[in-house]
Amino acid sequence: MTMSHNINRRLFLTRAGLVAGGVVVGPSVLAACGGEKGGGGTSDTFKVGAVLELSGESATGGQIAQRGYQFWADTVNSKGGLAIGDKKYKVDLIVQDCKSDPATGADSASRLITQDGVNAVFGAYTSGVQLAMDPICAKYKVPCIAGSAESPNIWKKQPAFTFGVIPAVDLTAARSIQSIVDTANPKPVSAAVVGANEPFSSDTANGFRSGAEAAKLNVLHFSLFPPNADLAPVSQVVAAQKPDIVAVGGHDVLLVDFVKAMAATGYTPKAIIEHYGITDASFAKALGRQADGVMGISVWLPTATFKDDLFGSAGDYAKAFEQKYSSPPDYTAAGCSAAGRVLQAAVEKLGESPALSEDARGKLNDLIAATDLQTFYGPIKFATEGDHFHNNTALNPMLVQIQGGQVKAIAPPESSQAPVIYPLPPLG
Numbered sequence: 001m002t003m004s005h006n007i008n009r010r011l012f013l014t015r016a017g018l019v020a021g022g023v024v025v026g027p028s029v030l031a032a033c034g035g036e037k038g039g040g041g042t043s044d045t046f047k048v049g050a051v052l053e054l055s056g057e058s059a060t061g062g063q064i065a066q067r068g069y070q071f072w073a074d075t076v077n078s079k080g081g082l083a084i085g086d087k088k089y090k091v092d093l094i095v096q097d098c099k100s101d102p103a104t105g106a107d108s109a110s111r112l113i114t115q116d117g118v119n120a121v122f123g124a125y126t127s128g129v130q131l132a133m134d135p136i137c138a139k140y141k142v143p144c145i146a147g148s149a150e151s152p153n154i155w156k157k158q159p160a161f162t163f164g165v166i167p168a169v170d171l172t173a174a175r176s177i178q179s180i181v182d183t184a185n186p187k188p189v190s191a192a193v194v195g196a197n198e199p200f201s202s203d204t205a206n207g208f209r210s211g212a213e214a215a216k217l218n219v220l221h222f223s224l225f226p227p228n229a230d231l232a233p234v235s236q237v238v239a240a241q242k243p244d245i246v247a248v249g250g251h252d253v254l255l256v257d258f259v260k261a262m263a264a265t266g267y268t269p270k271a272i273i274e275h276y277g278i279t280d281a282s283f284a285k286a287l288g289r290q291a292d293g294v295m296g297i298s299v300w301l302p303t304a305t306f307k308d309d310l311f312g313s314a315g316d317y318a319k320a321f322e323q324k325y326s327s328p329p330d331y332t333a334a335g336c337s338a339a340g341r342v343l344q345a346a347v348e349k350l351g352e353s354p355a356l357s358e359d360a361r362g363k364l365n366d367l368i369a370a371t372d373l374q375t376f377y378g379p380i381k382f383a384t385e386g387d388h389f390h391n392n393t394a395l396n397p398m399l400v401q402i403q404g405g406q407v408k409a410i411a412p413p414e415s416s417q418a419p420v421i422y423p424l425p426p427l428g
Contacts, residue, residue: 028123043354045092046082046347047111048073050122051133057102061125061332065148066095068329068336069122071321075310075337076344083348093127094118101304102132109144118142118184119356120343120364122336127151127199134159141358143365145343148334152203162364163382164394165342166299166335169200172397173207173249173275174214176297179399179411180245180271181215184422188244188270190218194234194258195249197224204275205249217245227254231261239267256286263290263427271295272422273399276331284405291402293424296396298409300331300377305414309343310339338377345373 050069053062073091081088084215094116096108104376105124112118113136121137123128123146130149134157137144137425140300144162146154152168181188191212195205202224212219220241225234235258238246245267248258262272277283278296301317311317317337321329329337346367352360369390373380381394399411401421408418 002091017097018107031101032342043117044089046084046089046354047092047094047116047118048120048122048343049109049116049118050093050095051098051105051108051112051129052095052126053100053125053129054095054097054319056098058100058126061148062097062100064330064332065125065336067321067325068147068333069093069095069340071324071329071333071385072337072340072344075320075326079310082344084353085351087353089354093122098124098129102128105129106132106136109133110140113137113140113142117355118355120145120347122339122343123147123149123164125149125332127154130162131157134162137161141361141365143343143346143361143368145339145368147339148332151199152387152391153199155383155388155391163342163368163371163390163392165304165377165380166331167393167395167397168391169203169275169390170207170210171391171393172297172299173204173247174211175397176295176399177208177211177217177245177247177271178215179397180273180295180422181217183399183411183420184271188217189241190220190241191243191245191247192221192238192269193219193247193249194222194238195224196227196229196251196254198227201227201249201251201254203249205247208247208249208273210360212245212247225267231257232264234258235261235265238262239265242269244266244270246272247414248272250274251277256283259287259290259294259427266428268424268427272424273297276381278399278402279407284402284407285311290427292404293401293421295399295410296407297402298331298407299395300334301398301400301407301409301415302328303409303415303417304378304398306374306378308341309374311337312377317376334377338375338380341371341375341377342368342371342380346371 034133045224066372067074073093077090081090098105121144125148127149138161146164152170193209195201228421255277273295284291302315379394382390409415410420
């Protein structure tokens with residue numbers, strides 16, 4: 001996520017009931033300062049830091065991410081800890097609140113490494129804070145695994161010590177278009193793509209356009225508009241082109257308003273695809289019948305068929321998470337727990353007792369880079385070159401659709417819960 005997008009995603013998470021309010025603080029320490037420096041020596045615990053937005057404008061999302069990381073730590077500790085050599089070490093998760101500010105995030109990462117002596121770091125909820133943390137982790141050669149941040153700009157910089165579990169938004173958007181082409185009958189031949197001119201939304205729109213071009217669709221229209229623009233003229237321009245697919249990059253409120261604006265034109269495309277906002281219960285509630293058939297994207301659902309040795313199936317993970325926190329996990333919480341699985345696999349393979357020396361942290365970083373892991377979240381394998389360097393490019397997004405007011409996975413086949421509704425029923 002980018003900072004300008006976070007307020008919208010925060011509203012989405014709050015309305016979805018994923019946070020009951022207040023800062024989430026688990027059994028581990030919410031750090032301020034102090035502690036021991038890293039660089040060798042012995043410890044009875046394996047210290048892991050996390051820089052998160054527990055206050056400020058992105059606090060709701062930061063708290064969701066904190067739950068995901070903490071749930072991994074608590075699950076590992078309930079089984080005795082990390083198996084390193086012939087001994088098990090409990091995870092000590094030390095969290096720094098960056099107050100939703102990138103500069104504070106960089107300072108927090110530095111304190112975790114130089115004062116608290118962490119062996120690895122979990123990344124921020126927002127891409128803005130993550131981008132500020134990356135040079136610090138590289139400077140001190142401490143691996144960082146991000147379970148949330150989705151901006152492609154993180155990976156274009158090719159951060160040597162940072163890895164991302166959630167595929168960048170441009171990848172998920174692009175792949176979703178191919179899923180429509182593969183699933184729909186008759187096959188679509190054209191598309192129009194629009195989006196709000198703000199970082200997350202424009203990244204999404206550009207991803208949709210790339211996906212349409214890669215799928216050999218005729219892109220009849222592409223435009224970015226101001227976030228608070230009147231959508232009537234935008235939808236009229238789109239309708240005049242009569243595309244088979246209309247793809248929209250925007251936040252949740254805009255996504256609702258665009259469907260309404262499209263209905264007002266009198267033209268119904270064969271498919272409308274938006275992003276994760278359609279999985280919010282308020283989307284279907286706001287649109288009623290008009291929501292049925294609208295498509296979106298999700299990188300993870302509790303109904304996914306993935307599983308691993310720590311959490312069991314995706315459904316097992318979701319059930320245990322909800323039992324602990326009295327609210328279901330979204331894909332952010334799950335992604336952050338999956339980041340823990342990546343770290344766990346690499347640490348146990350490394351086999352060196354904490355506290356890790358700089359040389360050992362470098363070896364740990366190499367093992368993380370070589371990750372090829374099946375988890376409850378799906379496959380995790382980090383790109384080794386190109387614009388998505390160290391981003392997990394192995395996970396394919398699920399194409400979802402509102403059907404009868406409910407979110408249903410319709411592709412890929414192994415995740416499908418229902419046949420696709422295509423063409424879209426008349427919006428008017």
